[in-house]
Amino acid sequence: MIYKNSLMSSQNILLFTPFKVRDLELSNRIMISPMCTYQAKLDGNAHDTHLVHYGQFALGGAGLIMTEATAVEARGRISAGDLGLWADDQVEPIKRVVDFVHQQGSKIGVQLAHAGIKASTRPPWEGNGFLDESDASIGIKPWQTCGPTDKPLANGWPSPIALTKRDIQIVVDAWGAAAARANLAGFDVIEIHGAHGYLISEFLSPLTNTRTDEYGGDNGRTRLACEIVEAVRANWPRSKPLFFRMSVIEGVGVGWSLDDSVKLAKKINGLGVDLIDCSSGGVIGMQGKFAIPRTPGYQVFLAAGVREKAKVATSAVGLITKPKQAEAILQAGQADLITIGREALNNPYWPRHAAAYFNVDEHFENWPARLGWWLDKRAVMSKASR
Numbered sequence: 451m452i453y454k455n456s457l458m459s460s461q462n463i464l465l466f467t468p469f470k471v472r473d474l475e476l477s478n479r480i481m482i483s484p485m486c487t488y489q490a491k492l493d494g495n496a497h498d499t500h501l502v503h504y505g506q507f508a509l510g511g512a513g514l515i516m517t518e519a520t521a522v523e524a525r526g527r528i529s530a531g532d533l534g535l536w537a538d539d540q541v542e543p544i545k546r547v548v549d550f551v552h553q554q555g556s557k558i559g560v561q562l563a564h565a566g567i568k569a570s571t572r573p574p575w576e577g578n579g580f581l582d583e584s585d586a587s588i589g590i591k592p593w594q595t596c597g598p599t600d601k602p603l604a605n606g607w608p609s610p611i612a613l614t615k616r617d618i619q620i621v622v623d624a625w626g627a628a629a630a631r632a633n634l635a636g637f638d639v640i641e642i643h644g645a646h647g648y649l650i651s652e653f654l655s656p657l658t659n660t661r662t663d664e665y666g667g668d669n670g671r672t673r674l675a676c677e678i679v680e681a682v683r684a685n686w687p688r689s690k691p692l693f694f695r696m697s698v699i700e701g702v703g704v705g706w707s708l709d710d711s712v713k714l715a716k717k718i719n720g721l722g723v724d725l726i727d728c729s730s731g732g733v734i735g736m737q738g739k740f741a742i743p744r745t746p747g748y749q750v751f752l753a754a755g756v757r758e759k760a761k762v763a764t765s766a767v768g769l770i771t772k773p774k775q776a777e778a779i780l781q782a783g784q785a786d787l788i789t790i791g792r793e794a795l796n797n798p799y800w801p802r803h804a805a806a807y808f809n810v811d812e813h814f815e816n817w818p819a820r821l822g823w824w825l826d827k828r829a830v831m832s833k834a835s836r
């Protein structure tokens with residue numbers, strides 16, 4: 451049975467107006483942010499946990515659900531529990547998740563990713579450190595990381611291999627092949643993970659990319675990102691949208707800047723990217739004095755800056771937790787989509803509760819009937835007893 455998540459507004463609430471991009475129409479402006487679960491099987495495959503995890507967001511009424519970082523190469527996993535689309539047999543298990551989300555009336559995108567020098571690590575709740583022989587003894591073997599240079603992530607960390615031009619071609623091809631698999635799995639959107647100090651972001655940053663060949667320098671640092679966009683676009687239907695998550699700044703007053711992001715946004719928009727998902731932070735910029743203060747809506751100004759200066763659609767993310775706050779961002783023209791991360795972990799039904807807050811779905815008609823019918827009855831009863 452297909453349920454409608456069409457939380458339509460009669461009151462001009464932008465959060466609940468559809469968003470059309472290429473041939474895709476989202477029923478509302480709420481996107482669930484990509485968030486690693488660290489739960490995949492060691493072969494990168496999805497299973498029941500992913501079905502329930504992503505399924506809960508679909509039941510909760512999000513217009514678009516973005517999966518966690520999904521590796522295009524096995525060595526590009528952040529942790530041994532990352533999902534992957536580097537092999538053909540990874541399509542069917544994730545397709546089960548995609549099909550379920552579609553049955554609930556939501557759309558689903560996959561965030562394709564390569565962790566670069568930040569690969570081969572433990573989950574955050576186990577300290578985020580690099581895998582070593584102690585992990586091998588419990589069946590999780592560390593693997594060789596790679597990046598723009600052989601400089602490690604931090605002192606004492608294993609050295610990555612510096613990608614040669616031939617290696618780069620292999621990586622770019624892997625992005626293209628993963629995009630084709632994402633289409634076979636039935637995803638509606640691909641988001642390229644170009645943020646947070648992972649491989650693409652490592653190439654973009656002047657702090658981590660000190661190469662002297664055509665993939666380095668002021669003109670060359672964006673080359674890898676552009677080649678990846680082209681490879682993904684070539685293997686992804688023209689009818690389907692392509693998003694790019696960017697660290698619009700990598701830290702306060704350091705490295706990759708808003709101006710750099712505006713230039714790149716314009717360029718990749720010309721190559722077929724439809725929306726920039728505006729985040730922040732890089733290898734160095736996430737730490738110490740360069741860290742961006744995390745106050746409510748702390749990255750909204752980045753989405754607004756890129757949207758205004760590059761004339762590209764954007765999504766705002768980062769401590770957006772209140773329906774009124776989300777609506778104000780849209781009303782001010784600061785972003786086209788609102789991306790909800792940890793608040794959706796706290797409350798997967800956030801979109802439906804936001805609709806209730808704005809009286810957009812007064813009679814629970816957009817909920818699956820097995821839930822909404824009862825909730826409406828309860829509401830009528832409680833009104834009558836007042």
Ligand SMILES: Cc1cc2nc3c(=O)[nH]c(=O)nc-3n(C[C@H](O)[C@H](O)[C@H](O)COP(=O)(O)O)c2cc1C
Nearest residue numbers: 483484485486518519767768769770790791792793
């Ligand atoms: C558990 C967890 C996992 C995350 N994994 C990813 C990821 O796979 N890809 C990504 O781009 N960002 C990832 N992020 C960052 C979130 O997508 C989001 O940008 C960040 O949490 C800020 O938004 P929020 O304040 O709404 O949570 C992760 C965040 C959390 C909390």
